[in-house]
Amino acid sequence: MVQEQLNLIREEIDRSMSVAGRKDPITLVAVTKMVDMELVQQAILAGVLHVGENKVQELLKKRDILGEQLQYHLIGHLQTNKVKKIIGMTSLIHSVDSIRLLEEIQRRSEEKGVVTDILAEINISEEQTKTGMAESDILPFVEQCCMMSNVRLKGLMTMAPYTDDDMLIRSVFRKAYEIRSDIQKRHYENITMEHLSMGMSHDYKIALEEGATIIRIGSKIFGERNYDQLGKNE
Numbered sequence: 124m125v126q127e128q129l130n131l132i133r134e135e136i137d138r139s140m141s142v143a144g145r146k147d148p149i150t151l152v153a154v155t156k157m158v159d160m161e162l163v164q165q166a167i168l169a170g171v172l173h174v175g176e177n178k179v180q181e182l183l184k185k186r187d188i189l190g191e192q193l194q195y196h197l198i199g200h201l202q203t204n205k206v207k208k209i210i211g212m213t214s215l216i217h218s219v220d221s222i223r224l225l226e227e228i229q230r231r232s233e234e235k236g237v238v239t240d241i242l243a244e245i246n247i248s249e250e251q252t253k254t255g256m257a258e259s260d261i262l263p264f265v266e267q268c269c270m271m272s273n274v275r276l277k278g279l280m281t282m283a284p285y286t287d288d289d290m291l292i293r294s295v296f297r298k299a300y301e302i303r304s305d306i307q308k309r310h311y312e313n314i315t316m317e318h319l320s321m322g323m324s325h326d327y328k329i330a331l332e333e334g335a336t337i338i339r340i341g342s343k344i345f346g347e348r349n350y351d352q353l354g355k356n357e
């Protein structure tokens with residue numbers, strides 16, 4: 124089941140990439156939040172190398188069990204008081220959404236002697252999704268990143284509104300692409316902005332057509348999440 128879904132998704136990725144005329148590499152993050160370990164193991168057997176969790180505790184638990192064979196992405200909101208626990212445990216934190224949080228990541232990374240890769244989360248459809256920075260907050264955030272020696276800004280992350288309106292979804296992704304291009308054109312020191320993390324189960328094809336380099340897929344791989352389980356394992 125997991126293997127078949129992954130095969131299907133990989134085919135769709137190839138198709139979207141050729142529609143977009145793209146040949147650059149893209150990263151598939153399998154979102155394992157609230158997914159049974161057995162299914163996660165199946166995904167690993169089927170070649171998954173990147174997993175995403177939206178809670179610090181869950182990420183650390185999966186990492187304890189699955190170890191260094193995988194790359195761990197934190198994709199959910201990060202509270203300042205949890206930064207200390209997560210530093211050194213992720214390959215990428217997608218959800219950095221304030222300068223205050225950025226400063227804490229810098230401080231704890233310096234303490235541990237590591238460099239932490241992050242994305243800036245941007246909120247483009249403000250009325251519909253609650254997380255992420257407003258467009259006007261992004262440049263000050265990027266400039267702050269330039270001054271930090273233990274944090275590397277690798278790009279932007281965004282979420283489209285949950286809707287069937289493909290045009291609206293597309294316009295959000297296109298806007299994220301434009302904002303990233305604008306930052307790239309400014310040639311900030313130490314900031315490459317190579318990544319654009321956007322696209323989930325229902326909209327990743329549109330995201331790939333609009334330039335996503337990282338897609339985050341959960342339910343399409345593992346099936347619908349059972350929210351009754353929420354909190355059970357914590």
Ligand SMILES: *Cc1c(COP(=O)(O)O)cnc(C)c1O
Nearest residue numbers: 154177198323324339340341342
């Ligand atoms: C849950 C989640 C996903 C995956 O969502 P699906 O619709 O199951 O693919 C992607 N990104 C974030 C930030 C999430 O919280």
